[in-house]
Amino acid sequence: MSIWNRLLGIRNTENTNNVISHKIISAPHDLPNYVIIDIEIGLKDHKIHDIGALRHDGATYHKTSKEELFNFLDGTDYICGHNIIHHDAKYLFIDQPCHWFLVDTLYISPLLFPERPYHRLLKDDKLISEQINNPVNDCEKAKDLLLDEIARWNSLSDKKRKLFASILKDKKEFEGFLSMVGAEHVNEGLVELVKDLYVGKICRHADIDMLIKQHPCEFAYALALIDTTDYRSITPGWVLYNYPDVEFIVKLLRHTSCNENCAYCNTQLDVLHNLKVFFGYEHFRTYEGEPLQEQAAEAAVKGKSLLAIFPTGGGKSLTFQLPALMSGRSVHGLTVIISPLQSLMKDQVDNLADRGITDAVTINGLLDPITRALSIQRVQDGEASLLYISPEMLRSKTIEKILMARHVVRFVIDEAHCFSSWGQDFRVDYLYIGKFIRKYQQKKRCKNPIPISCFTATAKQKVVQDICDYFKQMLNLDMELFASKASRTNLRYSVIHAENDHDKYSKLRSLMGEHNCPTIIYVSRTKHTKELAAKLTHDGYEALPFNGKMDSDEKIANQDAFMNDQVHIIVATSAFGMGIDKKDVGLVVHYDISNSLENYVQEAGRAGRDPSLSARCYVLYSDNDLDKHFILLNQTKLSISEIQQIWKAIKDLTRQRMRVSCSALEIARQAGWMIQCSILKPAYAQLWLLWSKVDIW
Incomplete structure (x- = not known):
């Protein structure tokens, strides 16, 4: 029998449904005699340094003597406090039993004030106090909270009060409060x-x-x-x-479909119903008659992990945005989207905002400190259902902290080919994603693994296998595959040979004159973006540059100008375009050849995102371009001596400690490599193949 029943006794009453209930006999007044207590504990000695108490009649106590405090408590029925059961009581009653009911305002508050805007006195598990380290003032705040909790409890319906009292009647964190308010409970x-x-x-x-x-x-x-x-x-x-x-x-309760003709599941967990609600579409997109987009969204709603290979412009964003918005409404959850491209994050957040969906937030290096702080606050306050971050951000303690305080329902990984050293854009920080998720699940004590969704526009069989093997080994997840074989029938590809650089530019100008439409021109080097954009602008074709080394403000301004049709031509490196959802791009020109076929497919695929638009994709090349390309590839191969240097650097890094965390660039510097990062990029893949074999994180 609980302390509730032992001390107060019970009497039987009968309700109209003949269900036996029990009425708690509380004190004869509206509220029984009570005292609010708050104590200050030393961080080092863990002893009581100060005690504050406030009695129901307004009398206060502010000393350090427990004996005098117990005299002050004479005639009191209830001792109240904020986190008193698991904190203050441990120190107050360490050497003697407690003969009072303990009423904890902390544990009842989320039950009675779960909705935004939250109770003004609550901030995490602390009370907001204008006076610091004054326990009597904290008692005043706790009293205000207690009285508001009692008022809120009395405002609940009789059935709801009976439900909560019946569920929580034997739980020490709640039974004191339930006794104080004279709560009823039922057994059946x-x-x-x-x-x-x-x-x-x-x-x-x-x-x-x-x-x-x-x-x-x-x-x-x-x-x-x-x-x-x-x-x-x-x-x-x-x-x-x-x-x-x-x-x-x-x-x-809210996001596990029963498949038994339940009215809730048939609407709230139905992807077609929610596709209409959030995006206004009646149907999903199909690929050669296959409903892969719908199937992938359905798999996500059912909590499965998946790998989707959809063509550029094939609607992969909607495939993860829709389940994220659904879980945001149903379980108030957060979906974390990991992308290597800041332009993708901003573009997708803006596109959702244009639809009136303000659930998406991005935190990245392009944000100024104030905007970044506001974005973090929005995630903490529950205003975000989708959070866009780069893989590097997972190493941030701030990101880890805000994710720990939210219900993360899924991790979405865009450009998933970056996991594989065989992919066209191997990204070393992707290898940390699985480690982060594994540690996160352990800290959160998750009952079930958090599902993963991976997306890419193109992937060889070896890349697909690498992605699936990675998540099987790291998180014991089996990835369900949704692969489209659809071809981009609205794109026409052409290759134009040029004799020299002058001839190449002349042919580019001719293409600009023939096509008056939004155009992306890809070049291989960052300095060429500004040179070629300036040259075109001088010749009457207004163009803007974009590359990864530009100032963040200039990058954002140039991207916005292109997206908003203020300028029709952008000259960019491969840093531009991934995730950019501009549907009316009618022309993509590769002024320099891509370093892989996969990269070319990705970049050319920025054209014709609107399936009804016929778009052109051109490659301009000269014989010198191919020579330069192969020279660069040969320069980036690792020699035997360089591999030996790397192993020596690893031994030096781990000489003093067994576990270290460092990037490929740091290892290269430790090895004495003084080479530009852009030249090292393919070598990094080889380096990380070696580094990933050494488990010394």
């Missing part, structure tokens, strides 16, 4: 009561009886969140830390 009919109160809000076939018996506190917090009308409301981070199964239960 709880499952039917939940279904009645939450009809249309949860799956009707969820195992409610199991949740009540095995996870009562988590179930109560989950129901409180489900009851909110603002989907941006989130469960506080400290609740998720202490009760990690809250996330699992919300998903079980």
Whole structure:
């Protein structure tokens, strides 16, 4: 029998449904005698340094003596405080038993104030206080919170009060408060009561009886969140830390399709229904008659991990955005999209905003400190359902902290070919993604693995195998494959030979004169972007440059000018274009040849994203271009002596400690390589093949 029943006793009453309930006999007044207590504990000695107390009649206590405090408590029925059960009581009653009811305002607050805007006194698990380190002032704040909690409790419907009291009646974090407010509880009919109160809000076939018996506190917090009308409301981070199964239960109730003709699942978890709601489309896109886009979105909603290979402009963004928006509404979850390209992040966030969807946030190196801080705050406050970051950002403690406080429902990895050394754009930081997710799941004590969605526009069989093997080895995930074989029938490809550089530019000008449409011109070197853009502008074809080494403000301005049709021509390196969703690009010209066929397919695919638009793709080349290309490739091969230098650098780095974390560039510098990063890029792939074999992270 709980302390609630032992000390106050119970009497039986009967409700209209003949279900036996129990009425707590509380104090004879509206509120019993109580004292609010707050203590200050030394960080080093872990002893009481200060005690503050506030009695129901307004009397205060502010000393350090526990004996005098107990005299002050004489005649009191309840001792109240913020986190008193698991903090203050440990120090107050370390050498003697507690004879009072303990009422903890901390644990009841997320139950009664789950919705934005949250209670003004609450900030994580602390009370906001204008006076620092004054326990009496903190008691005043705690009293305000307690009275507001009691008022909110009394405003709930009789059925809802009875439900929460019945679920939590034997839990020490709640029983003191329930006793103070004279809560009723029932022993039977709880499952039917939940279904009645939450009809249309949860799956009707969820195992409610199991949740009540095995996870009562988590179930109560989950129901409180489900009851909110603002989907941006989130469960506080400290609740998720202490009760990690809250996330699992919300998903079980709201994002696990029963396939049993449930009204909730048939609408809220139906991808076609939500496609119309969020994007206004009646149907998904098909590839040669195959509904791969719909199938991939459906797999994501069902919690599967997947690898989707869709052509550039084939709608892969919608395939992960739709499930992310659905889970944002259903479980208040966050989907983390990892992309190597800052331009992609900004473009997709802007496109969603144009549709009136403000759930997407990006945090990247292009943001100024104020904008970055506001973006972080939006994620922390629950305003974001989609967070776009680069793989490098996973090493940031700030990113880890804000993700720990949110319910992350899925990691989406764009340009997934970057996992493979055989891919066209091997990216070393991609190899850290699996390590981060594994550690994140351990810290969050996740009941089930967090699913992964990988997307790319083109991938060889070896690359596909590398991606699947990576996630199987790192996270024991099996990736379901959705591969399109659709060809871009609206693109026409041409190769034009030029005798020399003068002839090449002359042919480029002719193409500009023939095609008056948004145009991307790709060059291989960053300095050529500005030179060629200036030359075209001088000749009457207004153009802007774009490359990875430009100032971030200039990059954003030039990208926006092209996207908003202020200028029709942009001269860029391969840093531009991935994820840029400009549907009316009618011409792509490769002024310099690409360093791989895969890169060319990616870059040429920026044209004709609107399937109804016929677009042209040209390659301008001279014999000298091919010679330069092969010379560069030969320069980047690793020799035996260079491999030996690398191994020596690794031994030097690990001489003092067994575990280190450093980039390929740092290893190259340790080895004494004084080469430009752009020349080292292919060599990095070889270097990381060696480095990945040494597990000394």
